[in-house]
Amino acid sequence: MMDFFQATFIPGVMMGLALLSTAYLYRVLCGPTVFDRMLGLNGISTKVILLLLVIGTANDRVDMFVDIALGYALLNLVGSLAIAKYLEHQGDAINAMD
């Protein structure tokens, strides 16, 4: 049971998360407007936070990785706020050009 968990289940979950980020990455790279890109970036960051926790589980060091995932989530919030502030400031001009 433990073998299955370590050898198949956890790598499978990691693979699944990587595949999910592909969908978001498509939005970030091709998304017609800046807002699509921002939402895609948020999606990728949540996937990476989950990925960090799963990597921590795979390495038996979850306690350390939980701290990093928390810091990551906080920074992601700050980044999103900065982007939102920027779009509030000049979003109309950017959107008209895109």
Place this chain on the structure above:
Amino acid sequence: MMEFFEIALLILLITTAVGISRVRNLISAVLVLACYSFLMAAVWAQLGAVDVAFVEAVVGAGLATVLFLLTLFRARAQDTQIRRARTPLVALLGLPLLGFLLLYAAVDLPPYPDGRDGQDLGKASTRVAAEYLQKSYQKTETPNVVTAVLMDYRAFDTLIETGVIFTAGIACALLLRDRAK
């Protein structure tokens, strides 16, 4: 299975890097760059370099994004467009060749140390870490091992690093002061 995951992660990383050079305005470039930092942090974590992953997340995805956006605040909207010239043929042929040469050279590198999944952290780090943990107090009289490494074993490195950061800080302060007048 783990190898497939690593390959998938690296493909995502390369796709993002190519994407940065294709987008049409600076705000999109900032967003794609943040995305690159997120994926890079995942790669570092997967390789067991947790501290590097954290720094990549803090500096790359957090701080750099905010600083780039602060710069864009000052720019007019039409200045954030990127007009790209056609890629020269030399770059189109030469850079893949360079990449191939680097990959070819990487074949000769010594094999990756054991225990990449965090069980034992590679041969060099287990050997050296034990040495520091046992003997650093007798040698340096500093109770904290991290402080002992940073301030005793690598004192000159830290001193010069501090000098670099101090210089950069002064340069930024001078530039921003002129801007405010």
